[in-house]
Amino acid sequence: MQCTSTIADMITIDAARLSRSIQDFGRIGTLPNGGVCRLALTDAEKAGRDELVRRMQSLGLTVRIDSIGNIFGTRPGRDADAGTVMIGSHIDTVSTGGLYDGTLGVLAGLEVIAALDDARLETHRTITVAAFTNEEGARFQPDMLGSLVFVGGMALQDALNTTAGDGMQLGTELKRIGYAGSEEGPRDIAAYFELHIEQGPILEAENVQIGVVSGVQGISWHEITVHGRSAHAGTTPIALRSDAGLAACLIVQRAYEMSRAIGPDQLMTTGTMRLKPDLVNVVAEEAVFTVDLRNPSGDALKQADINLLHIAEAVAAETGTRVTCRTLARFDPVIFDKRLVDSVEKTAQSLGYSTRHLHSGAGHDAQMIARVAPAAMIFVPSAGGISHNIREFTSPDDLARGTTVLAQLVSGQAELMKE
Amino acid sequence: MQCTSTIADMITIDAARLSRSIQDFGRIGTLPNGGVCRLALTDAEKAGRDELVRRMQSLGLTVRIDSIGNIFGTRPGRDADAGTVMIGSHIDTVSTGGLYDGTLGVLAGLEVIAALDDARLETHRTITVAAFTNEEGARFQPDMLGSLVFVGGMALQDALNTTAGDGMQLGTELKRIGYAGSEEGPRDIAAYFELHIEQGPILEAENVQIGVVSGVQGISWHEITVHGRSAHAGTTPIALRSDAGLAACLIVQRAYEMSRAIGPDQLMTTGTMRLKPDLVNVVAEEAVFTVDLRNPSGDALKQADINLLHIAEAVAAETGTRVTCRTLARFDPVIFDKRLVDSVEKTAQSLGYSTRHLHSGAGHDAQMIARVAPAAMIFVPSAGGISHNIREFTSPDDLARGTTVLAQLVSGQAELMKE
Numbered sequence: 118m119q120c121t122s123t124i125a126d127m128i129t130i131d132a133a134r135l136s137r138s139i140q141d142f143g144r145i146g147t148l149p150n151g152g153v154c155r156l157a158l159t160d161a162e163k164a165g166r167d168e169l170v171r172r173m174q175s176l177g178l179t180v181r182i183d184s185i186g187n188i189f190g191t192r193p194g195r196d197a198d199a200g201t202v203m204i205g206s207h208i209d210t211v212s213t214g215g216l217y218d219g220t221l222g223v224l225a226g227l228e229v230i231a232a233l234d235d236a237r238l239e240t241h242r243t244i245t246v247a248a249f250t251n252e253e254g255a256r257f258q259p260d261m262l263g264s265l266v267f268v269g270g271m272a273l274q275d276a277l278n279t280t281a282g283d284g285m286q287l288g289t290e291l292k293r294i295g296y297a298g299s300e301e302g303p304r305d306i307a308a309y310f311e312l313h314i315e316q317g318p319i320l321e322a323e324n325v326q327i328g329v330v331s332g333v334q335g336i337s338w339h340e341i342t343v344h345g346r347s348a349h350a351g352t353t354p355i356a357l358r359s360d361a362g363l364a365a366c367l368i369v370q371r372a373y374e375m376s377r378a379i380g381p382d383q384l385m386t387t388g389t390m391r392l393k394p395d396l397v398n399v400v401a402e403e404a405v406f407t408v409d410l411r412n413p414s415g416d417a418l419k420q421a422d423i424n425l426l427h428i429a430e431a432v433a434a435e436t437g438t439r440v441t442c443r444t445l446a447r448f449d450p451v452i453f454d455k456r457l458v459d460s461v462e463k464t465a466q467s468l469g470y471s472t473r474h475l476h477s478g479a480g481h482d483a484q485m486i487a488r489v490a491p492a493a494m495i496f497v498p499s500a501g502g503i504s505h506n507i508r509e510f511t512s513p514d515d516l517a518r519g520t521t522v523l524a525q526l527v528s529g530q531a532e533l534m535k536e
Numbered sequence: 537m538q539c540t541s542t543i544a545d546m547i548t549i550d551a552a553r554l555s556r557s558i559q560d561f562g563r564i565g566t567l568p569n570g571g572v573c574r575l576a577l578t579d580a581e582k583a584g585r586d587e588l589v590r591r592m593q594s595l596g597l598t599v600r601i602d603s604i605g606n607i608f609g610t611r612p613g614r615d616a617d618a619g620t621v622m623i624g625s626h627i628d629t630v631s632t633g634g635l636y637d638g639t640l641g642v643l644a645g646l647e648v649i650a651a652l653d654d655a656r657l658e659t660h661r662t663i664t665v666a667a668f669t670n671e672e673g674a675r676f677q678p679d680m681l682g683s684l685v686f687v688g689g690m691a692l693q694d695a696l697n698t699t700a701g702d703g704m705q706l707g708t709e710l711k712r713i714g715y716a717g718s719e720e721g722p723r724d725i726a727a728y729f730e731l732h733i734e735q736g737p738i739l740e741a742e743n744v745q746i747g748v749v750s751g752v753q754g755i756s757w758h759e760i761t762v763h764g765r766s767a768h769a770g771t772t773p774i775a776l777r778s779d780a781g782l783a784a785c786l787i788v789q790r791a792y793e794m795s796r797a798i799g800p801d802q803l804m805t806t807g808t809m810r811l812k813p814d815l816v817n818v819v820a821e822e823a824v825f826t827v828d829l830r831n832p833s834g835d836a837l838k839q840a841d842i843n844l845l846h847i848a849e850a851v852a853a854e855t856g857t858r859v860t861c862r863t864l865a866r867f868d869p870v871i872f873d874k875r876l877v878d879s880v881e882k883t884a885q886s887l888g889y890s891t892r893h894l895h896s897g898a899g900h901d902a903q904m905i906a907r908v909a910p911a912a913m914i915f916v917p918s919a920g921g922i923s924h925n926i927r928e929f930t931s932p933d934d935l936a937r938g939t940t941v942l943a944q945l946v947s948g949q950a951e952l953m954k955e
Binding site for chain 1: 734735736737738741753755757766767768769770771772773774775776779781782784785786788789792795796800803804805806807808809810811813814815816817818819820826828830864896897898899921922923924925
């Protein structure tokens with residue numbers, strides 16, 4: 118008997134169990150100062166995978182590992198041909214990560230399963246909880262590698278051949294930790310949901326409980342190298358200089374003004390800058406810096422890219438330097454499935470939670486799954502907007518609210534059936 | 537018999553011998569790619585000192601080493617009470633230095649002595665060729681340390697206690713290489729001359745043969761630290777950021793505009809910049825950079841200092857960051873002895889050389905000696921303005937012209953006497 122009209126009454130998230138689950142999992146790869154280091158395919162992340170598999174099995178899920186190491190835990194539905202509702206995210210972290218980024222989405226998935234079990238509810242559709250390999254990109258590039266391979270966006274062999282900064286090959290590490298699987302993940306995804314911390318300050322700043330994620334903004338990473346001429350800082354008149362350091366700062370300043378002119382959706386960040394020879398009294402002969410541009414509009418992002426290159430050329434001409442630009446990464450914006458996004462909003466509002474639409478600024482596995490299936494994301498607030506940091510924090514109440522929304526959405530899509 | 541009226545006819549520089557002298561000396565501490573590394577008080581610099589002492593002794597000079605390791609080679613005049621004419625500079629180099637910076641001034645001094653010997657000329661006054669310890673400041677700070685101690689501007693014990701970046705103490709190293717002397721340098725300097733390469737591009741650019749150095753411009757080194765807040769480059773709206781990297785670039789841009797507004801004498805260089813955590817997709821929580829300000833006018837330099845701090849504060853207020861500023865070095869401008877500077881110009885012109893007044897942009901031992909005695913400097917062109925670099929080059933003709941001017945000036949001040 119289908120009974121989606123009364124889902125909210127039928128299934129209940131155990132907030133204390135969820136909190137404990139996340140706290141306990143955070144002890145795997147814990148850092149002395151309280152953060153977590155579970156870089157993809159390290160011993161610490163293997164320990165996380167082992168614990169995840171153990172938890173999946175103790176919930177009665179069928180565990181499958183695919184050839185890029187993605188882990189799928191499946192609770193079968195009544196109708197094997199009705200498609201799969203997938204809940205996914207990742208358990209790898211950056212080197213000084215927190216307890217929530219990625220891990221929340223996976224463990225909330227297990228909590229949804231536990232809540233269905235508590236309520237003795239079956240579903241028409243199959244439910245799968247997925248943990249994708251190397252989402253962070255902190256050890257192996259690109260990021261979101263496991264979900265990218267899963268949707269066919271990167272050849273398996275290319276991914277296995279990827280080498281980390283530490284010299285290790287992804288395929289070798291995958292075998293070493295025992296997660297080079299041979300099974301296949303589900304190919305019949307009817308809906309994909311990912312619960313994630315916002316990793317930004319908007320929800321907290323606006324005192325909103327649930328972020329309805331419209332899509333993932335486009336990302337464009339430029340590395341700009343300014344070629345100047347080394348010169349003595351005390352003996353070389355300004356007019357006779359080719360000052361790479363000055364040119365770099367002028368480009369950053371104008372790129373910032375340009376971004377502001379496009380509007381508040383246009384983000385611009387220079388997070389790295391290196392001068393050569395890096396001496397107080399020597400005019401820099403070279404400056405290398407990055408410009409990270411993001412915009413939810415593909416057209417606006419393209420315009421920002423073009424503007425940046427024009428600015429760099431203009432500054433080079435004015436300062437007697439030469440610039441070379443290299444694209445380090447480029448992802449077009451992703452728009453999530455409108456029907457699913459609407460249901461995130463309606464579900465949250467029906468639970469009495471305040472909501473706000475926003476674009477994800479960071480990349481997520483959901484954007485890869487969106488290439489092959491309807492996908493959507495739910496955001497919960499990040500204290501201080503802090504993420505990729507040991508101080509990452511989301512309150513137990515926010516975790517429970519997000520997981521409740523997830524449970525309702527999954528139950529609705531999977532169609533609850535009384536046992 | 538005094539005969540200053542015919543000096544130019546009486547004493548002749550041997551250009552080939554001078555060139556050979558410099559080339560041979562350049563093989564001490566030579567680098568595989570052609571440059572020189574004689575960092576102060578290293579084994580390579582000890583080898584340079586040993587060779588210098590050997591050359592002084594073979595010219596019949598009396599060698600004295602003082603307690604900070606300055607080397608003085610003296611050719612007595614007829615009248616021991618008439619004062620000393622000193623020719624000085626240094627033989628230490630930066631880690632990837634050239635053949636001319638410093639070394640030229642010392643070896644040109646020996647060439648002057650040799651030319652006097654060739655012409656069998658005595659002088660009324662005593663002549664001393666000096667090589668000062670640790671002028672570059674590349675191993676021990678401050679730079680110009682040996683001449684600073686010599687003129688009483690720094691206590692001997694403080695200088696001996698100075699520790700290098702490699703952990704070694706100056707006093708220990710001085711003893712180790714056998715140059716912790718116990719003699720005194722001359723205290724009766726009547727005139728001090730230093731021949732040096734320009735280390736800048738002006739003479740070459742204007743096709744001038746001899747630079748008449750009016751003084752040494754004032755130097756002010758600021759280290760500015762911007763304290764911001766680390767944030768995710770994709771999830772943090774511009775308005776909610778405290779972007780230390782952006783603030784640093786804005787300060788540099790405005791400091792540059794401010795310097796240009798003061799005029800062409802105002803130099804401004806940002807040669808170092810470091811962002812933390814230095815990641816493409818993380819807004820920098822800290823930026824540390826330097827601003828090197830120089831001006832021959834003390835008042836103008838003070839104004840530039842004040843302006844810079846105001847700019848830093850204003851940018852901090854605009855960007856929601858906080859700045860702290862630290863003075864790394866501060867030297868007021870030095871004006872050389874007008875009489876000696878005039879004689880440099882007249883002597884060069886009387887030899888048919890083109891001249892130009894300029895301020896030294898770099899620091900030199902001459903500015904320390906100027907605290908206690910009349911001092912002046914002669915500059916010869918630097919190819920491409922390049923210095924502190926293995927590509928440092930001054931043509932043999934320019935070396936000979938500068939040394940000829942030096943010889944005439946020294947002969948004039950020391951008063952030639954036929955033997």
